[in-house]
Amino acid sequence: MLSRIGFGRLACAKDSQPYIVPINFSILANDIVAFSTEGRKIDWMRGNPLVCLEVDEIETPQRWKSVIVLGRYHEVTEAAADEAEKVLIHETLQKRAVWWEPGYAKTVLQGEVRPLNPVYFRISIDTITGHSAGD
Amino acid sequence: MLSRIGFGRLACAKDSQPYIVPINFSILANDIVAFSTEGRKIDWMRGNPLVCLEVDEIETPQRWKSVIVLGRYHEVTEAAADEAEKVLIHETLQKRAVWWEPGYAKTVLQGEVRPLNPVYFRISIDTITGHSAGD
Numbered sequence: 083m084l085s086r087i088g089f090g091r092l093a094c095a096k097d098s099q100p101y102i103v104p105i106n107f108s109i110l111a112n113d114i115v116a117f118s119t120e121g122r123k124i125d126w127m128r129g130n131p132l133v134c135l136e137v138d139e140i141e142t143p144q145r146w147k148s149v150i151v152l153g154r155y156h157e158v159t160e161a162a163a164d165e166a167e168k169v170l171i172h173e174t175l176q177k178r179a180v181w182w183e184p185g186y187a188k189t190v191l192q193g194e195v196r197p198l199n200p201v202y203f204r205i206s207i208d209t210i211t212g213h214s215a216g217d
Numbered sequence: 218m219l220s221r222i223g224f225g226r227l228a229c230a231k232d233s234q235p236y237i238v239p240i241n242f243s244i245l246a247n248d249i250v251a252f253s254t255e256g257r258k259i260d261w262m263r264g265n266p267l268v269c270l271e272v273d274e275i276e277t278p279q280r281w282k283s284v285i286v287l288g289r290y291h292e293v294t295e296a297a298a299d300e301a302e303k304v305l306i307h308e309t310l311q312k313r314a315v316w317w318e319p320g321y322a323k324t325v326l327q328g329e330v331r332p333l334n335p336v337y338f339r340i341s342i343d344t345i346t347g348h349s350a351g352d
Contacts, residue, residue, distance in 0.1 A: 093235035093236070094235060095234070099267045101287070102226055102271035102285060103271070104273055134235045134236050134237045135237075136226055148239060150236070
């Protein structure tokens with residue numbers, strides 16, 4: 083379900099204050115992978131890697147599913163990522179529009195859409211829980 | 218927009234670990250009001266009142282709005298709430314189905330739907346920020 087939907091809400095926290103943003107993501111080798119432009123979300127996750135991702139699929143009030151992931155932020159730097167990983171992350175993320183990132187620059191070059199100063203990151207999954215009704 | 222949509226994602230945090238749940242809510246005198254059954258969310262907000270509510274409205278990738286509220290949890294106890302407040306909260310919340318609460322019991326009595334052991338709460342708004350595209 084996570085892989086199919088690829089869109090959810092990510093929460094991070096600083097000094098006990100949580101913060102939520104909508105996010106596009108993909109799944110790669112059991113991690114959640116995404117990118118963002120620099121900003122509050124990235125600053126906070128650098129300071130405290132504990133995050134929560136919530137994904138839901140609501141067809142009707144009687145028929146819905148939700149998944150809640152608790153995990154940890156890991157920044158993927160150019161230096162740390164091997165070439166194969168970078169290519170895979172890039173290809174995976176190209177499948178998702180990132181229309182939604184504040185400060186996102188739609189630079190279309192040879193069919194590619196790139197964010198402005200992207201920060202790539204993975205979220206390793208510590209726990210995953212699901213709720214559903216109507217199946 | 219908050220009042221019209223009445224549905225979003227609420228994040229709370231414990232020991233730097235954020236947690237997100239979907240939530241139905243209403244607006245009452247500039248506070249967000251909602252109820253829930255007992256559980257992790259209520260436990261965590263009792264321990265740390267700082268919360269974040271995110272509400273969005275996505276028509277297309279080019280046309281969307283989101284609102285992010287940072288606020289504080291206040292439990293509304295029978296003792297603390299005056300009668301007018303209780304009536305107003307109750308009426309306000311009756312307008313929203315709470316199909317979504319885990320452990321929710323659909324007890325329909327004279328046209329009313331009541332949660333099982335409800336915990337009523339308000340969220341006072343500290344800051345509110347919005348993003349949009351396509352308007």
